[in-house]
Amino acid sequence: MNLEFTPEEQAFREEVRAFIEENHPKHLEGMGNREDMSPEEMTAWHKILGKKGWSAPAWPVEYGGTGWTPTQRYIWSEENARVGTFMPLPFGVSMVGPVIYTFGNDEQKQRHLPGILSGDVWWCQGYSEPGAGSDLASLKTTAVRDGDHYVVNGQKTWTTLAQHADWGFFLVRTDTEAAKPQEGISFLLIDMKSPGVEVKPIKLLDGGHEVNETWLTDVRVPVENLVGEENKGWTYAKFLLAHERSGIAGVARSKRGVEKLRDIAASETLDGKPLIQDYDFARKMSQLEIDLAALEITELRTLANEQAGKGPGPESSILKIKGTEIQQRLTELTLEAVGTYGTPLYGNIANVPGDAGSNQYPVGPDHAQHAAATYFNMRKTSIYGGSNEIQRNIITKMILGL
Known part of the structure; x- marks a missing residue:
């Protein structure tokens, strides 16, 4: 697989970057926590993309997709992760939408697909x-x-x-x-x-x-x-879950998370030295980056297969397992890096409005405020979309034939 970007692909990246810079609401950059957002904020970027025709890059062109190559879709995810956009919720675009345009009748397609693309229907x-x-x-x-x-x-x-x-x-x-x-x-x-x-x-x-x-x-x-x-319905459910599991991998977001973790580890200290210089912590960081690079190659292969007309198969289970494990390790290391400022108490205080005498205010650096909440919330990623234990059974059956 050629991992070098062509001049055309580089030009596409610049186009995407310029569009995000000009159109993404600035006050929503980096807001990945749903609890901090209103329903209107959660759908804002989706509706902007819907008007542009970019809300469902993976869909076939005849149903409103962009016609982008796997590499372009990869670039798109990278650029959104770089800014920290809140992407369209998966339930419409990534889950039921593909089921409707693949198995639904014409009336269902005409009735439901436009609202999914525009972001007007939740x-x-x-x-x-x-x-x-x-x-x-x-x-x-x-x-x-x-x-x-x-x-x-x-x-x-x-x-x-x-x-x-x-x-x-x-x-x-x-x-x-x-x-x-x-x-x-x-x-x-x-x-x-x-x-x-x-x-x-x-x-x-x-x-x-x-x-x-x-x-x-x-x-x-x-x-x-x-x-x-x-x-x-079981056939359609399996089809939907394969698409969901591929998306759960979240490679681009994890790459951005690793960059932020490096910045945190460079600012936090252990025994008077930057945490990033601690051998044990640096070792865990390096192993995480190696595993993420391997997952990225697997995701690119999966995208290439989809472009060739092959729907996601057992490789979606691999992406789901490794992607969620990496996400969890990333939040664990972030919690470790912020130390005592990452205790659940501080995270809760940061979200509770208080008065002048209540001591209800954020404690510690900004990067520590949601570390505990994010850690706990990410425990679920290895369960939803089909637990990782079930995914291992799928791999055993479909790949190893056991």
């Missing part, structure tokens, strides 16, 4: 249940056909940002007698404003409200909202 994912997470095939939410509607009953959990969602895509059981549990699942699009849909917050340890439990009680969903064929 989507959420209804996969996991209290008893069906990594073992997703054991889900129990039912959809019973009643004339021109399905009547849906059940509970979903960890529905990220569902409190803001206009629509959700849900896996439901339409055949409770199927020989295999995977064979009785269907893929439904549900209007989140439908009667019987109730979203309840799940408060996290840091007090944040990023995830929810979603209750569906006698929700009537038009049959026209069924994607593809009834009882074939």
Whole structure:
């Protein structure tokens, strides 16, 4: 694989850099923490990209994609990571969008794809249940056909940002007698404003409200909202998860994170010397960078395969495992680097408005304020999108044939 950029690719980088410089809201640069952002701020960059026609670079051109090469898409992700833009939420662009344009009918494409591209319609994912997470095939939410509607009953959990969602895509059981549990699942699009849909917050340890439990009680969903064929939803779910796992790798963001960590380690001291000069810390930094470089090559190979018409396969599981492990190691090292200023107490104080006599104010350098919160939040990356243990099983089966 040729890793040298051509003059045309360098010109593309300059075009992208200039566009970001001119159009990305300056007050949102580096704001990667959803808890610090309003719904309007979370969708601001998406809507700007939608008007430009750049919100879904990986989509086919006929459905609104850019037609960029894998290298151009790689450059795009690098330039966004360099500034720290808040990219379009994955639920529409990276997850349900590809399912709709691949398996949906023309009416579904015309109805839903424009809103996903523009960022005007907010989507959420209804996969996991209290008893069906990594073992997703054991889900129990039912959809019973009643004339021109399905009547849906059940509970979903960890529905990220569902409190803001206009629509959700849900896996439901339409055949409770199927020989295999995977064979009785269907893929439904549900209007989140439908009667019987109730979203309840799940408060996290840091007090944040990023995830929810979603209750569906006698929700009537038009049959026209069924994607593809009834009882074939497991096929579409696997397709979606392969795309999701590829995106979870987050190579460009991790590269930017490593640069920031180096700056922190150069400013923090240990025994009177910059932390970056400590042998043990430097060793862990170097190993992290080596692993990230290897992951980057794997991601580029995956992008090249997609450009050649090959959808993401088992390599998406490799990207997911290594990408999330690197993200977690990165946040661990950042927490180690900031030392006592990274205790959870300080991180919480930084987010609590106080009065003059309350001592509710940030303590320590700016780079320490969210270190603990980010560390704890990133524990989930090895679980969502299919736990890393499940991904290893997939690799064993699909690559090793065991």
